[in-house]
Amino acid sequence: MSSLEQRLQALGRELAFPPEPDLAVSPASRPFPWRWVALAAAVIALAAAFAVPSARTSILRFFHIEGATVERVETLPPAQERSNAGGLGRRVSVREAERFLGFRLLLPPLAAEPPAYLLDGVLATVILRVGGRPVLLSEYAARDFALLKKSVGEKTVVEPVRIAGEPGLWVEGPPHTLTYFSASGEFRQRTVKIHGNVLLWTHGPVTVRLEGRISKAQALHLARRIG
């Protein structure tokens, strides 16, 4: 090796590289958390029990991606108990959910196929785990919902993000509400209170949503593994 080549090698050892990220973090690397499934389902059912019809509030600003809108409002819709204790929907296999939805579910690499929960035949949810906490991965075709609307207060952060070049929104902060309307012809509306952070983005015709007590970095990391 020439003297110049040796100097280049020595130079390489003196270069400042950014800190090395841990790329091996996998939400599915450990046994599937069945007890968290039950707990998460119970939390969702409870949130749905307090679900309310949408309320008229002053809209300060709104953000929109295909299939979803986030509105910043002065006051969130007041909680109101409903008899309909809808949660994630009925438990089905991933294949059955895909048959109803008409598209392949976008999932991160998983050791075993998880159960899916199908709501109104148009929204599928799978429960993942990140850092020991349950995270809901929900997907639907934008055509199946006339509108998915989130209402957030002034203290909730809403940031546009991009996932693999596609537009998305990061929603972080105090509890906010989620209202959705089915586009199946029969008017149907549900509003639930969301306590975690949410990442919403589009992947072709599919709108994908991650919800849980996760950081933005964790959500973006997981989102990049999905697809």
Added chain:
Amino acid sequence: MVVDRPLDEAELVERARRGDLEAWETLVRTYQGIAFRTAYLLAGNAADAEEAAQDGFVKAQRALGRFRRGAPLRPWLLRIVANEARNRRRSAGRREGLALRAAAQIRPGGAVPSPEAALVAREDQERLLAAVEQLPDGHRDAIACRYFLELSEEETAAALGVRRGTVKSRLARALAQLRESLEGEA
């Protein structure tokens, strides 16, 4: 007596092919350092490098079924990650310049030079780094992979997506350019 021993790479790959995520994570942790540094040198910034490495490992995991049994994993992984990194640089169109570590970061075990000698050596390295950064992209990348990262010629070829002969000729031309450039300054 049963003695635990670390699994070798071929065993880990075989397990990962069968869906063993722990085996895959062990492989990722083994190679994420060199993969990330390769991506950083090719993509030109930390954010794109991290994305490229993440996406590269996910694609590699999905493609494990097509990985040739018994072949070395590292060049195969580097090819996939580097391809992601080069695509990102192409779309970003520019890269951040490389920098030396802070002078205070003495390498463990290294002899401590006199302040004057250290200053001269640092200026010398900065001049060399500036000359490398002036090279055309293909030559600069070959130098970065082969010497900065100390990849083999085969791994450099895999990372750059070119043949081994192309790596040799790029390196020869790049070294000649560097000599010329450094002599011109002296």
